Amino acid sequence: MELIAIAFGAIFVNNVVLKQFYGLCPFLGVSTKKSSALSMGAAVTFVITLSAIIAHLLYTLVLEPYDITYLSTIVFILVIASFVQLVEMFIKRFSAPLYSALGVYLPLITTNCAVLGVAIDATVNKTKIFGDLDPTVLHVAIYAFGISIGYALVIFLFSAIREEMDAYPIKKNWEGIPIALITAFIMAMIFVGFGGIV
Amino acid sequence: MAKQKSLKSVFSAGLFKQNPVFVQFLGMCPTLAVTGSVENALGMGAGVVFVLVVANFVVSLIRNYVPREVRIPIYIVIIASLVTILEMFMKAFVPDLAASLGTFLSLIVVNCLILGRAEAFASNNKPLSSIFDGLGMALGFTGGLVLIAFFRELLGAGTVLGMQIIPADYQISILVQAAGAFLVFGILVSQVNKIRLARMSESEVA
Amino acid sequence: MRHLKIVFTLMIVVVLSSVGVFAVEQITTPIIEQAQFEAENAALFEVFPALESSDDLTPEEGLDLEGTTITQVIEIDGKGYIYTAQFQGFQSQIKYMIGVDLEGTITGYQTLEQGDTPGYGAKIADPLFSNQFAGEALSSVGAGEFDGIAGATITTGGFTGSIQKLADFHDATFAGGGGGGEETDPREEITSEGASFTDVTGDYDISGTPITKVEMVNDDEAVIYHVTFEGWQPDASYIIAFDLETHDVLGFRVIEHNETTGIGSLIAEDDFMAQFDGLAHNDALNGNIDSVSGATAPVTLSGLRDSLNEVTLFHQTYFGGGESDEEKLERLIGETFPSENSELREDVTADYPANESILNIFDIYNDDAERIGVVYYAEVLGNSYGDVADIKLLLVVEEGSIMSDVILFDDNETPSIFELNNLLNYHIAHYLTFLAPDEAALSAAYPDAVSFDSVYGDYPYSADILNVFEAKDESDNVLGYVYYAVASGFGGDITFTWGVDNAGITKQLSIVSHGESWNNAYPYSEDPVAGIFPNTSWLDQFEETDLSSINVGDIDDVAGVSTTTGGMKEAFAYIIEYHETNVGGAN
Numbered sequence: 001m002e003l004i005a006i007a008f009g010a011i012f013v014n015n016v017v018l019k020q021f022y023g024l025c026p027f028l029g030v031s032t033k034k035s036s037a038l039s040m041g042a043a044v045t046f047v048i049t050l051s052a053i054i055a056h057l058l059y060t061l062v063l064e065p066y067d068i069t070y071l072s073t074i075v076f077i078l079v080i081a082s083f084v085q086l087v088e089m090f091i092k093r094f095s096a097p098l099y100s101a102l103g104v105y106l107p108l109i110t111t112n113c114a115v116l117g118v119a120i121d122a123t124v125n126k127t128k129i130f131g132d133l134d135p136t137v138l139h140v141a142i143y144a145f146g147i148s149i150g151y152a153l154v155i156f157l158f159s160a161i162r163e164e165m166d167a168y169p170i171k172k173n174w175e176g177i178p179i180a181l182i183t184a185f186i187m188a189m190i191f192v193g194f195g196g197i198v
Numbered sequence: 199m200a201k202q203k204s205l206k207s208v209f210s211a212g213l214f215k216q217n218p219v220f221v222q223f224l225g226m227c228p229t230l231a232v233t234g235s236v237e238n239a240l241g242m243g244a245g246v247v248f249v250l251v252v253a254n255f256v257v258s259l260i261r262n263y264v265p266r267e268v269r270i271p272i273y274i275v276i277i278a279s280l281v282t283i284l285e286m287f288m289k290a291f292v293p294d295l296a297a298s299l300g301t302f303l304s305l306i307v308v309n310c311l312i313l314g315r316a317e318a319f320a321s322n323n324k325p326l327s328s329i330f331d332g333l334g335m336a337l338g339f340t341g342g343l344v345l346i347a348f349f350r351e352l353l354g355a356g357t358v359l360g361m362q363i364i365p366a367d368y369q370i371s372i373l374v375q376a377a378g379a380f381l382v383f384g385i386l387v388s389q390v391n392k393i394r395l396a397r398m399s400e401s402e403v404a
Numbered sequence: 405m406r407h408l409k410i411v412f413t414l415m416i417v418v419v420l421s422s423v424g425v426f427a428v429e430q431i432t433t434p435i436i437e438q439a440q441f442e443a444e445n446a447a448l449f450e451v452f453p454a455l456e457s458s459d460d461l462t463p464e465e466g467l468d469l470e471g472t473t474i475t476q477v478i479e480i481d482g483k484g485y486i487y488t489a490q491f492q493g494f495q496s497q498i499k500y501m502i503g504v505d506l507e508g509t510i511t512g513y514q515t516l517e518q519g520d521t522p523g524y525g526a527k528i529a530d531p532l533f534s535n536q537f538a539g540e541a542l543s544s545v546g547a548g549e550f551d552g553i554a555g556a557t558i559t560t561g562g563f564t565g566s567i568q569k570l571a572d573f574h575d576a577t578f579a580g581g582g583g584g585g586e587e588t589d590p591r592e593e594i595t596s597e598g599a600s601f602t603d604v605t606g607d608y609d610i611s612g613t614p615i616t617k618v619e620m621v622n623d624d625e626a627v628i629y630h631v632t633f634e635g636w637q638p639d640a641s642y643i644i645a646f647d648l649e650t651h652d653v654l655g656f657r658v659i660e661h662n663e664t665t666g667i668g669s670l671i672a673e674d675d676f677m678a679q680f681d682g683l684a685h686n687d688a689l690n691g692n693i694d695s696v697s698g699a700t701a702p703v704t705l706s707g708l709r710d711s712l713n714e715v716t717l718f719h720q721t722y723f724g725g726g727e728s729d730e731e732k733l734e735r736l737i738g739e740t741f742p743s744e745n746s747e748l749r750e751d752v753t754a755d756y757p758a759n760e761s762i763l764n765i766f767d768i769y770n771d772d773a774e775r776i777g778v779v780y781y782a783e784v785l786g787n788s789y790g791d792v793a794d795i796k797l798l799l800v801v802e803e804g805s806i807m808s809d810v811i812l813f814d815d816n817e818t819p820s821i822f823e824l825n826n827l828l829n830y831h832i833a834h835y836l837t838f839l840a841p842d843e844a845a846l847s848a849a850y851p852d853a854v855s856f857d858s859v860y861g862d863y864p865y866s867a868d869i870l871n872v873f874e875a876k877d878e879s880d881n882v883l884g885y886v887y888y889a890v891a892s893g894f895g896g897d898i899t900f901t902w903g904v905d906n907a908g909i910t911k912q913l914s915i916v917s918h919g920e921s922w923n924n925a926y927p928y929s930e931d932p933v934a935g936i937f938p939n940t941s942w943l944d945q946f947e948e949t950d951l952s953s954i955n956v957g958d959i960d961d962v963a964g965v966s967t968t969t970g971g972m973k974e975a976f977a978y979i980i981e982y983h984e985t986n987v988g989g990a991n
Contacts, residue, residue, distance in 0.1 A: 013495060019376045022305075024226035070286060070429050073304045074278040074421070081274055113227040113305045120304050127490075128300075128497060128519070173391035177223055181384030188377030192521075260417075265410045272417045279421035283428040290435035293443065375521055 003142050006130075010146025012194035014129075016114050017154045018187055023114030027155055028180050032166075037159035039095075041152025043087050045145070048118050051080045052144030055119035056137060069124065076119045084115070118147050158187065205330045212334030218311045219342025220390040225311040228302050229343060230379035236359050239347035241295040243340025245288065245303065247333065249280045250312050254332035257320040264321075273316045274307070281307045311339060349382050350374055448478070451512035452486050452503035459483070472573045473566040475499070482632055482639030482660055484511060485578060491566035493518060494525040494558040502567075504542050504574060506630075506641070506659060507617075513537035525559030546571020591628055594645045594655025594681075595621045601628065613718050614711045621645065626654055627723060633711035635671070635704035637662035642671075642708075644680070644688075644715060651725025653688050656680030668704035670695060685725050689716040729796060729813070733764075736811050737779055740800050741768045749779075759830050761823060777802040780831065784823035795819045799827050832865040839870040841888050841901055841916045848914035849886045850875040850903030856886060863986045868978050872987060875903060884911065885987055891975030894967040895919030900975075904983060908951045913943050920968050942969065951980055 016022045023044065055076050063069045092099045121129050122140045129135075129143060161183055170179055218224040225246075232238040256276055264272055285303050288296040296303060306312065315335055320328040351357055354373030356364035372378045449455050464477045476488040484505035490497055496519030503511035513536075515529040527533055536551055546568045552560035592599055601619045608618050617630035626648055632641045640661035645654035658672040670676050679693060687693070691709025695701060719725060737749060748769045756765055764781040780799040796813035810824065846856045853875030860872040871888040884905035891898045896919040903911030942962050946954065956977040961969040 019495070021227045021231035021376065021379070024230060028223065028226065070282060070433075071425070073282050073285065073307055074275065074425070077274055077278045077307050078271070081271060113308050116308050117227075117301050117305055120301050124304075125301055127499075127517075171388075173395055174388045175391075178384045178388035178391060181380045181387060185377055185380035185384060188380055189372070192375070192377060264413055268410050268414055272414065275417055275421050279425050282425050286428050286432040286436065290432035290439065293436070293439045371521075371524065 003139070006139060006143050007146040010143050011150040011153065012191060014147075015150045015154060015191050015194075016118070016147045017151060018184065018191045020117065021113075022117040023112045023151060027158065027184075028177060032159060032162050034156065034159045034163060037155045038152070039091075041148075041155050043091065044112065044114065044151055044155075045148035047080070047083050047087055047112075048115050048148040048151070049141060049144045051076075051083050051115055052118050052122045053137060053141050054079055054083075055123050056135070056140040059123035063123075072120065072124050073116075076116055076123075080115050080119065114147070114151055118144050154187065158183065161187075205327055208327050209330045209334035212331060212336070212338040213341065214338070216335075217338045217342055217390075218335055219339055219346075220387055221394075222311075222314075224314055225309040225339060227305060228309065229346065230376075230383060231302050232299055233343055233347040233350055233379060233382075234374045235298075235351045235355070235357075236344055236347045237295070238298055239343035240340070241288075241292070242299055242302065242306075243336070243343050245284050245299075245306055246309065246311070246339050247336040248284055249277065249306050250315060250336040250339075251329055251332040252280050253277050253312055253316055254320040254328040255325055257316040258323055258325040258328035261321045261323075269321065270313075270317070273313060273321075277312055277316070278307050311335060346379070346382055346386060349386070350378060353382075354378055447501050447514050447516055448486055448503075450514050451501050452480065452484065453511060454483055454505075455480065467577065469573075472569045474570055474573060479578075481662060482506075482641050485574065487570055487574070488516070489566050489570050491562040493520045493528070493562050494556065496520050496525075498525075498528060498559065498562065500528075500563075500566075502537065502542075502570070508542045508574070510537045510540050510542050510545060520556070520559050524556040525553065527553045527556065528559055528563065542571050542574055546575075590657040590659065591619070591621075591643060591645075594643065594657055595626055595628065599625075608718075608722055610718075614714055615718060616641070624648055627719070629715050629718070630659075631711055631715055633707050635661065635663050635707040636668045636701070637664075640671070640704075640707070644712070646685075646716075646719050646723070646725070648723060651685045651719065651723065653680050653683035653685070656683075663701065663704050668701040670701055671704060671708060685716065688712050689720075732813060733781055733798070736798055736813075737766065737768070740779070740798070740809065740811065741777060759827075761827060762830065778831075780827055782827055784819045784827070786818060786820060799824070799831070801831060829865065832861070839888065840873075841871075841899070845888075845901045845914050845916045846873060846875070846886050848912055849901035850884060850905075850911045852877070852911075853883050853886075853903075854878055855880070859885075866978075866982065868975060869982060870899065875905075882906065885983070886911075887979050887983070888916070889975055889979055892971040893918060893920050894965070894971075898968070898972065898975075902946075902976075902979060904951055908983075910947055910949055910951055910954075913946055920965070943972075946976060951983060954980060956980070 010016075014020060017024065017027050055072075058075060058079065059069070059072065063072055063075065122135065122143055126135055130139060133139065135143070158180075162180065165179065165183070174182075212218065216222060219226075219229055228242050228246075232242045253273070253276055257273060260272075281304065284306070285296070288299075288303060315332060319331045323331065348358065350373045351359075352363060353370050354375075355371070356362055356366060356369045370378075373382060445461070448461065459480050461478055461480075464479050467477055469475070469477070473489045473491050474487055475490050478486040480486065484503060486501060486503045488499065488501045490499040492498075497517070498515065498520065499517040500513065500515045502513045505511050513534050515534060518526060518529050520526045520528065533551070533553060537545060540550070548564055548568070550567075552564070591601055599621050600623070601621060602623070603617065604620050605616075605618045610616070610618065614631050614633050615629050616632055619628040619630070620626075621628055626645050628643050628645045630641065630643050632639065634640065640663065641659045642656060643659060644656045646652070647654050656677050658677065661669065661672055663669045663671065676695070680688075683693070689712075691712050693705070693709065693712070695705055716725075741748075748771070750767045750769070751764055752767050753762070753765045759782075761782045761784050762780055763783055766779040766781070767775055768777045768779060770776045778801045780801075781796075782799060783796050786795055795818075797819055798809075798811040798813075800809040800811060810819070812819065840858065843856070847853070850856075855876045856873040857876065858871055859874050860869070863872060868891075869887060869889045873886040873888070875883045875886050877883055884903060887902045887904070889900060889902065891900065898918040898920065899916040901914045901916060905911060945959070954976070956973045959973060961973070
């Protein structure tokens with residue numbers, strides 16, 4: 001039950017994009033096509049989940065015992081950077097079309113706030129997420145996976161909406177980012193409703 | 199394009215023409231997350247000024263000694279160290295602000311703006327102009343944040359920097375919530391675009 | 405080379421960055437910790453204004469907090485509890501802190517952390533919400549009696565659930581005395597079941613007293629005081645109820661104490677507390693309580709007695725009760741000279757010179773109309789400069805003794821020893837009841853005299869000299885003097901009479917009473933009869949000699965009875981000196 005609550009909260013209530021504003025650059029930049037949104041979602045899910053687990057292990061086994069938690073930010077960003085490098089190599093090797101679709105944003109997955117944000121929230125700021133519960137690796141994994149699914153879900157829905165939107169005329173100054181933001185606003189309003197369920 | 203732009207143009211580029219918030223859409227996470235109040239926006243802005251200026255300066259200093267292959271990791275280490283230093287200073291001297299910025303303080307590390315400027319400008323320019331670039335970009339970023347925060351706080355909570363201006367009954371509290379950030383930002387961007395489009399057509403005509 | 409450069413550059417950057425970060429960490433860590441400490445404690449003070457920096461703020465351990473939403477409990481000894489709890493709000497974990505005093509009244513509330521919707525759930529941190537709790541009973545707030553946040557049903561619901569569990573926990577763990585379940589209110593235990601209690605603390609000035617709260621029981625039937633006191637350990641507290649008609653104690657319950665188990669802890673035992681049921685007002689005033697259960701805890705009991713005295717005095721000030729001074733005087737005299745007949749006291753104050761300390765002088769007679777004592781009722785200064793208040797006391801002198809007893813009206817006070825001495829001197833000067841031996845003992849000391857008159861009143865009083873008599877012949881001519889004096893011997897006081905004529909020639913020494921075993925000296929004595937005290941040849945050397953020629957320092961103690969002879973020698977030396985400076989010198 002606890003794990004379900006964590007997962008539900010992570011996917012809907014505390015939706016990483018619409019509520020916590022993590023990972024907005026790729027959200028607005030990449031999500032113009034459903035296919036690339038899905039790929040991005042998959043890549044981010046992989047990176048977020050694994051880096052959160054690694055961050056949690058590093059934090060509880062190294063940083064906390066040696067009382068150097070102030071180094072968290074540096075340590076985590078390096079871990080994440082290495083990971084992103086891996087994913088980038090992986091995609092480049094196995095899916096050239098996907099690689100070209102993600103374009104400039106793929107290297108910037110390193111600087112995707114969602115990845116570092118989740119890692120930090122699950123460790124340094126764990127009371128914000130888990131309350132009094134001292135999270136185990138399983139809790140962190142579920143949380144990070146939930147967050148990623150929430151990210152993938154929103155980014156996919158959003159790209160679907162934007163694809164449809166392309167068919168309609170929009171005033172010049174509202175094109176692109178502005179209309180995307182208004183769309184995000186409406187989606188965020190809808191997601192606020194999930195808060196009532198928990 | 200001139201090989202070495204004047205410091206003034208470097209500085210003002212970040213403030214207006216290349217404004218990171220409204221034109222480049224860099225560092226959008228904090229743009230939306232911390233603009234619930236002007237105070238937070240200013241705090242985040244100050245943090246970004248510090249990190250961006252120092253990072254640009256350091257990156258520019260070492261630009262000729264850094265092997266290309268590892269430049270990104272090195273930039274990240276530098277930026278992360280600066281952010282850690284900033285975090286510790288803010289927690290020590292302005293703990294309330296540090297608490298309200300929360301994770302976003304740490305997330306300055308991954309603010310696309312900072313790594314972006316290090317990569318795009320500081321790694322190719324002299325230290326002094328890198329400083330000006332950083333200052334211009336950071337102030338432009340701060341200005342953008344404050345502008346959004348001003349509308350959100352004023353209309354959403356009826357206050358500016360904590361001073362009550364609009365009575366409680368006439369506030370649109372959705373604006374200080376997460377969703378409202380998108381709305382205000384979207385409207386502001388559309389208006390900035392309008393101005394830019396008007397300018398562009400003027401220059402075309404001219 | 406290229407790889408080397410990469411590694412080298414990376415290393416340099418990492419090392420330099422680390423140095424920078426470490427340096428800043430060294431500077432900021434203490435500041436951050438201090439700020440956090442202050443912020444945390446500021447919240448504590450906020451929710452528990454009675455907190456002092458000396459209070460122990462260590463969180464309690466070993467409590468079963470499972471499912472209570474409580475994250476921390478701090479028990480402030482003798483004052484109350486501070487709870488920290490956390491629950492899921494609308495979109496964030498909300499952490500709050502609440503203080504509860506010993507009676508279960510909320511002392512303060514503060515939301516520590518929240519990230520709920522601004523304008524809705526976030527209002528949980530607004531003063532409008534936070535300030536409604538102080539002064540309310542935790543139990544009623546736990547039952548949902550508070551104003552929720554309009555439009556924030558989830559946040560309010562989360563809070564309601566959390567505070568309800570917290571109230572239940574508090575009730576089960578602390579309010580009921582630990583057992584859980586239904587416990588009776590100790591206030592009802594010492595008054596009556598279902599009694600109503602009205603807090604009237606504000607109507608009285610409790611500053612400077614150990615009283616923390618005053619409550620009326622059923623309007624005006626009784627009054628309950630909540631009291632703190634210091635026993636062996638600080639911060640013990642109890643409640644005590646006084647009947648408002650008789651002003652006697654109705655009951656007493658220790659609420660909290662940290663006394664040593666098996667020693668000071670006796671005060672919390674039923675046997676001990678039971679003695680307060682119906683305890684007379686004056687017994688409470690004077691701390692006439694027993695330590696029961698076989699434990700002796702003088703420090704704890706003395707602390708308790710002191711505080712009982714203060715509380716009873718407080719009660720007297722505001723509600724009356726206790727006896728008047730006249731009643732007390734009457735009672736104390738009655739206790740000292742037990743007699744059914746109060747007619748046997750005669751106020752003779754008017755017969756004697758006025759004295760600023762003495763209020764009354766009473767002669768006490770027995771049924772045969774013989775005077776058996778005198779009582780001075782006086783008011784003297786206290787022992788220290790700080791104690792200038794008049795202390796009422798009785799100086800009791802039984803007939804035939806110098807001083808029998810000093811009875812203080814208030815046991816807790818210490819009269820000035822000088823003032824007591826003044827009273828004694830007054831007694832000696834004006835109320836001549838010096839000790840007198842049998843006529844035979846006087847004659848033994850001065851065989852030529854036929855009558856003896858005490859003249860001690862004319863001379864300075866000394867504790868070593870019980871009386872001084874003029875020895876007279878048939879025609880009332882003064883032949884000399886007889887001293888009735890006391891020496892300290894091995895087996896107690898030795899009283900003796902010693903005559904000396906006008907020329908300073910000693911007459912006889914006569915032992916009046918003694919507890920000696922002089923026989924120890926026998927082996928060294930040549931005369932077996934003289935070896936039996938008081939008929940000893942050693943004493944003979946003081947008889948029929950010129951007083952001025954006796955040099956006590958030259959006389960050896962008798963081996964084996966050196967304590968006795970030493971004590972006698974001291975007494976002789978004192979009499980010789982006294983005689984020469986006062987009595988003989990008067991000639």
